[in-house]
Amino acid sequence: MPRSLDTHGRPGQNLPIAPFDAHAASAHVREQGADHAPSLVEQVAKVPTDPGCYLWKDSSGEVIYVGKAKNLRARLRQYVTLTDDRAKIPLMMQLVASFDYLVVGTEHEALVLERELIAQYHPYFNVDYKDDKSYPYIAITRGDVFPAIKYTREKHRPGTRYYGPYTDSRAARETIDTLRKVTPVCSATCAEWKRVQRLLAKQPDDADVIELICANQGRPCFDYHVGRGPGVCAGMISREEYAKNIRRVERFLSGQRRELVNDLKADMAEAAAELDFERAGRIKRRLEVVNGLDDRQQVVFPTSVDLDLIGFYREETIAGACVFVVREGRVQRTCEFILDKGFDIDEVELTAGFVKRYYDETSDIPSEVNVAVDLADAEVIGEWLTAKRGRVCRMHRPQRGEKHRLLETAERNARHALMRYMMRTGYSDDRTNQALLQLESALALDAPPLRIECFDISTLHGAFTVASMVVFTNGKPDKSQYRRFKIRAELDEANDFASMSEVLGRRYAPERMADERFGSRPDLLVVDGGRPQLTAAIRQLEELGLDIPVCGLAKADEEVFVPWDDTPIVLPSGSASLYLIKQVRDESHRFAITFHRELRGKAMTASILDEIPGIGPKRKRAIMRHFGSMKRLRAASVEDISAVDTVNMKLAREIYEALHAFSRESSNEDATYSQQM
Template sequence: MALAPGLDPDIAEQVAHVPTDPGCYLWKNAAGEVIYVGKAKNLRARMKQYVMLTDDREKIPLMMQLVAGFDYIVVDNEHEALVLERNLIGQYHPYFNVDYKDDKSYPYIAVTQGDLFPAIKYTREKHRPGTRYFGPYTDARAARETIDTLRKICPICSGTCAEWKRVNRLLAKHSDDADIIGLICAQKGRPCFDYHVGRGPGVCAGMIAPEEYAKSVRRVERFLSGQRRELVGELKEDMAEAAANLDFERAGRIKRRLEVIDGLDDRQQVVFPTSVDIDLIGFYREETIAGACVFVVREGRTVRSCEFILDKGLDVAEEELVSGFVKRYYDETADIPSEVDVAVDLEDAEVIGEWLTAKRGRKCALHRPQRGEKRHLLEMCERNARHALMRYMMRTGYADDRTNQALLQLESALALDEPPMRIECFDISTIHGRFTVASMVVFTNGRPDKSQYRRFKIRTELTEANDFVSMSEVLGRRYAPERMADERFGSRPDLLVVDGGKPQLTAAMNQLEQLGLDIPVCGLAKADEEVFVPWDDTPVVLPSGSASLYLIKQVRDESHRFAITFHRELRDKAMTVSVLDEVEGVGPTRKKAIMRHFGSMKKLRAASVDDIAAVKGVPRAVAQAVYDTLRA
């Protein structure tokens, strides 16, 4: 089996000596930079798929042209390989791995569990030991509002409070004297502002014991994990206890906290009748970019949704995109549900499920819903992912940059005098020479210009499909002098694209030569997405995932769609012609009435003259004519 083009044979020989153990492999370029990290159950077998190009992913040939070396790390099992893979991707951020587009740090809500009096805070910091993180939140305002609301329900210190920091400094100096420090705070401490407005428990003034404070922290963590029913139950018990002890002021405070939770529940959509904890993840992909949306469902309610932009799209397989995002997302969050729903079956779903189960401490599995409420909600996720991606592209001008890049790349690859600002593409559609039509689509400045689209009926009588004759005819009609002078057909194109390989390109060149026109032309073959040019027998291969290849494929596919649509219109119109059209006295209205009355031609053929005459609006003479025609 042949090696990947451009790959050093020494690398293939080195791969042959890689062990067959589980582990991770790191492909490197000539500069020694890691460009891809992967995991494998059998390192040697997996890496051979790359060097022999038996891996059918589109990016592999391009990637292997850049490979100049590799490293590998052996581990004990697939689960360890997955964890190591995620760590290595986070360390090196390889170009060919799926990652966040902007690689920005997303906000989290953190609880500083390592402190005697843990605080809650909004943060974008890297995860630190001794701190529990909830999120990520892609909406920073939503994260801050969640903290504000939560402190109304369970008063807890804020990590930004100066008084909490003062107490922490005292505790750090005298870690063995926590009780004494509590007394000092009670005598000399000054209650912070949060305490006075009911959002702080009074740690700064020694008004709460560590045990009681720890109870509030556990409630905060349960709330952020979506376990609100248990919290509501505890608060109701506390309120009843306070009322029984005639502590009506405390009972009133707890009642107000319960009202805050009720207000939250009113704003959250109930999506499941049962108490389930599920994350649903939907994706929407463009050529080299994708949007992802995560619906976080806890106790049957959607508690939040998060949106992300990824740096890979249609240039990688959907399974690879989904798997890469799932690993990245759950590597950075501690909020793991019992089920993660995605729209595709993942090859490593079992291993990812084991990894998530180990992180969660309880069972977690990946699932692909086929129908029902989960499938409906997953489709809603995909719609939200699409809107998130469109907003990002509008905000950043991503589409304009890609289009400009594509036009410049086409100018260089096809040896044009200038960027092809107007591209015309033609396609033929036929069935064995019948209903033969052609389409002309126009892209102006890299975008479809639908006002310039044209369609043609092929006039040449054909007994079988003949794309060459059809293409010659349509080009002769489009580029005839009278058409070139017709403003309705627009200006002269900067590039002419024909759907097909060398034969279609030759037919186009011959026709343009007969017309005395010098228009740059190329052919795009469907099989290997190769671009054929007149000045070279070897096709031009545009890089996989490049803006230029995406644009020229988009032009070709649009011309094919437009031709197929016209072809179907003609074919469907022809199929509506029936034997009734041959009967004198039967027009469209009577024909419709007859067919509506009988429902099918089979029942009409079995009908008598009286039966046909019973149709409203059909005279007996016409009924007789219909009957005689059907019998004939």
């Protein structure tokens, strides 16, 4: 069994670890950092090549990341040499001062140990629940002589089996209420059940005759009288019969309702055969409760499958997760979670982290777990889930069919869950305020940039060149202030420098600055591009005699160029400030390219009919009057076009071919433009 170890590699008490086989899970820890400590690279070179877990620590000794590896040395070397291409690694390694590692026997044991360590330390760079609350579970106290059912948020205890988590506490309570109508079992909140437990604690040797003791000394509780309690408190049920009820409850919670229905039907038939019609009537009412539940469930699969589908929706530093629990081919419940990581880590790591956390805390494991990405350690996770379940469980990525459709539905529900959370908690407003303060500090502004204006140029080899101006007020898009410009300069090729100079000269000309329709003076001017675009903006502002803070944002490496330093500023990955300035830049790009395509499309489609032999002004007016718009004309068939007066079949075919040739050419130009951008 691995033991907790202190900072000198001695046994300690501060690291509770799940027990493993003594031979397969011998653990060794090396604490880095003596008076003449070698570098991290040198320390990693001495790490063994066995499977195990590693803990990265900061200068204060706090664990900031926990991971597992099949080969510890090779995995740690990827970190210290920065060959791990995940976006968070450079930032994390700047904070790392030391590391620990623990060696175990197999990769499966490393996975279990990783979950134990993450649960203990809650490292910042690992995926965790955002709201950090305890979710409700339905628990069966299997360690008791007469196990009871309860609704709980407690940390998992040995001897108790937990089902969930439920993100809707009302649904969990209603499930317990329904269960006790179907199969009477004791509730852990029942005073009489607690009395029986105290009696057993005082007289453990009397467990075999507890029914007789209760029959002589106890009295039925209220739940017994209304059909939800089995009468343990008054010796009305044997331990064997009660154990049968508990097994039914566990099968119900595991989604095996069909088996429960068959048992109840057999009991009802047996009671009717014995002419015990009162008991048969009670069982019939229980069957009606179960069938009523099935009527409310949506059948999603023609076969009786047990699986979970997990969908995610990510924002910059936060994500929503939705689990569809499908049992016997029906969606029995959905669970929604908010995670504290988003685009700041890759989708594979986010998915793997959530899967490990979720199934570490539940006993309800299906035969198949469906996610939208291929996990690197899917096989190991499958082995771990199989061991927990006692039967085969595998990871799967559906790419078509009903599973894929339902997984997309789970992703949509994850998005709605995240939006509700952000609205409920004011997360967006807090993050926006944080972003503005970070930009003020990073760009050396006099005040937070409450009004940000951003410009972008869109062109295709110098033709149909346009510019966009988008405005963010208090960190939010202010679309009433958006403006777009046609570049007037005659350009033989794309020239962002000249185009940017022109649009800034027009926007910040004295007459425009005095025009209320253009709003107030910006607190920050952002140009889409690197040093050339920034230089053009600075020169134009100097010519106008304006002192407006300005920066450029390059798309390649998300670097921010500023006038006072040749070295670009790199805002922290995942920071609120980087997210905001990228949002401003992307919105300006979207607005510019939309106008560019609209302008180009109008110019080309307006003249396409004029270029077709045989179409003069009269026929052109007749065609446009018949279809109403170029969009409807392009969607028309040859037969539809020939229905226009004065247009014969031959001319209709020529019009059709010309329009579709133009559409293909336009699509190719759009692809070329996107590649250039």
